[in-house]
Amino acid sequence: MFRLLPTRDEQTIAVEIKGKPTKEDAEKMNQFAEVQFNDDQPFNIYAEIEQLDRPTLEGIMEGMKVDMPRLT
Numbered sequence: 001m002f003r004l005l006p007t008r009d010e011q012t013i014a015v016e017i018k019g020k021p022t023k024e025d026a027e028k029m030n031q032f033a034e035v036q037f038n039d040d041q042p043f044n045i046y047a048e049i050e051q052l053d054r055p056t057l058e059g060i061m062e063g064m065k066v067d068m069p070r071l072t
Contacts, residue, residue: 002029005048012044018051 002025005014013033037043 001025004029004032005046007046009044011042012046014046014048016048016050018049 001017001019002021003016003018005016007014013029013036015029033043
């Protein structure tokens with residue numbers, strides 16, 4: 001499960017990751033990034049990870065299909 005968290009930094013997406021992330025979670029996060037940021041606008045991701053089931057951080061990033069060059 002992903003839950004978007006409030007953040008004061010306009011260039012940062014804050015998210016809580018708990019349990020087993022799903023494809024729907026990844027799609028939600030990707031859609032949020034697409035709406036918030038232009039294709040060429042860099043952004044950060046702050047993640048609070050608690051009791052993660054199975055996937056590794058690498059797997060989460062792959063599942064999210066985040067455009068890595070945009071991350072700062």
